[in-house]
Amino acid sequence: MTTLTCFKAYDIRGKLGTELNEEIVYRIGRAYAQFLQPAKVCVGGDVRETSEELKQALARGLMDSGVDVVDLGLIGTEEIYFATKFHNLDGGIMITASHNPIDYNGLKMVREQSRPISNDTGLQDIRKLAEQAEFPQPVAQGVMTQMDNSPAYIDHLLSYLDTEDLQPMKLVVNAGNGAACDTVNRIETAMQERGIPIEFVKMHNTPDGTFPNGIPNPILSEQQPVTGNAVREHKADMGIAWDGDFDRCFLWDHTGRFIEGYYVVGLLAEAFLVKNPGSRIIHDPRLIWNTQDVCAQHDGTAIQSRTGHAYIKEVMYNEDAVYGGEMSAHHYFRDFAYCDSGMIPWLLVCDLLSKKKQSLSELVSERMTRFPSPGEINSKVDDADVAIQRVFDTFRAEAISIDETDGVSLEFPQWRFNLRKSNTEPVVRLNLETRGDEALMKEKTDAILQVLRG
Structure with missing residues (x-):
């Protein structure tokens, strides 16, 4: 029996060739099917050069187990979450290594209703089945269909904007040559069609799995000046950048100052509590005082969870929390199947800037002074x-x-x-x-x- 080292606490990732290859991913597809017994599952991949071939191996594993596969193409991880819930599918699997080195890849998996699969909820069962590789013969072979999920997904994203009161804005958007590029273009087109007065200054907006400008991971201090400098150069109202599969969103104010994700959590918590008094807000244990203070001021309940998307989502679901946030720039939303999105946060912040008629700097500076932190x-x-x-x-x-x-x-x-x-x-x-x-x-x-x- 082969030991698979690519299984982590709440997803799968490994070095290409040794820890992860087409054969291993095929077996993971068979094991996922054996564990969940799904009828139809969606799959997608990020821009990495190996993502397409691994996605095809995954699809073969699913179809050889009798599962029908819906291929969403080149997408971000959150589009798997959206499609699984929106189309009432039995599960979804994303091929991505997010911000890992270029010689890595991985998988993120959910079950029906986009419920997470972690060590506590089946990931180790799937690992054991993949290691044993004793798969039953299916009654029938599954089939693959292609689907463009983007129209429904973009409509959902723009529903977070109150377009009636939106003020004109200029935004620097840095997709880092990752999966966000196509989605940025689709959002821009949809905004223009609807007369939404937001102008994009696009950076590194061509998908490129060789990552000519470095693997997108804007939490790294060496990457932050790139977007910040562009904000100042273009006199933009805000800067936005994403990691490779755009499930994390990073913000800069109009001065080009990077805003730590911790303070964005407090900002969004307040926005949700104003609209949903008495709601629950989920946060991770690393930095907590600002979030707890915001919740106390706005009749909310702050609930702590272990760090990590699978754990946060599980607590979100169990507590029916309206919003959850991690200082690492993961943001989770009840109306998004309790899942994380890298696109919803900046849209909500644009909405806040318009409603409050304040800059991002003004919205967060007082909180940064009240609870200062050097960052991780x-x-x-x-x-x-x-x-x-x-x-x-x-x-x-x-x-x-x-x-x-x-x-x-x-x-x-x-x-x-x-x-x-x-x-x-x-x-x-x-x-x-x-x-x-x-x-x-x-x-x-x-x-x-x-x-x-x-």
Whole structure:
């Protein structure tokens, strides 16, 4: 029996050739079908050069199991989520490695109603079936059809805009040569047809699996000035960039300043709570005070979840939450099958800018001052568990609370921090915030890093 190392906590990704190839993906397709027993499943792929061939191998595995396949073509991950729910399909599978290195690829899978599949909800069962590769003969061979899902999807996206009150805007949009390129063009065309006064300044908007401008991952500090500089150059109202499969959305204000995803979570939480008083908002454990404060001010309930899209979605569904957000720029919406979208957030922010007649900078600056954070800081260490324990032992005596929902979080009267280890590399991720004290933020960040890095 082959051991498959490409199965992670809530999706599949691996190095091409060794961890992931057409044969492995074929077996994953057979195993998915054996586990779920679906009748019809949609598939799609991102712009990576291997995505099409892997998608075809996946489709063969599904069809050889008697499953009918709907091929959505070159798309973003959220289009799988939308199509699965909108067309009432039995599941959906996306071929994508998102922001992983160029020699990687992977799969993201959902079941009916776009419910997530994680370690806790079937991913390990699928892995075992794929490893055993003892697949039953189907009663009939499945068939493949092609479908353009974009008209219904674009209509849904634009429903988040109140077009009557929308002010004219200029936006820099950086698709990073990824899957977002075609969707950006379709949104632009639909806006022009409907007379929506939003102008796009498009960057890196040709799909290219060689990623001539680097693999799109705007959370990296070295990539952020590219979009920020363009915002200033074009005197735009806002900048937007996406990762490779555009399930994450990153924003810049009119000055070209990058806005950490944490503060966007608070902004969107407030917007939803104004429209839906008393609703539940889901957040991850890394940075929490701003989100909790926004919820308290607007009669909402903040609920913490483990980090990761499959976990957040499950809590979203169970709590019937109207919105959920992670500081990593994943945003989840009840009206989008409780799934994450990289397109809905910036549309909602455009709506907010018009309604409040304020800039993005004005909307978030006060929150950034109230709960300052240096952003996520990664440290390479020899042994992540030992390094985290060292920090924990140093600071736990002073802590007023300890939380281990995800990694370890220690809270103090005026500051708090969370430490998590990476699932894929010897890296520890630090997130820290204070109650309005930038000097304390810098002091405690330096102190923790000194202990963490030994």
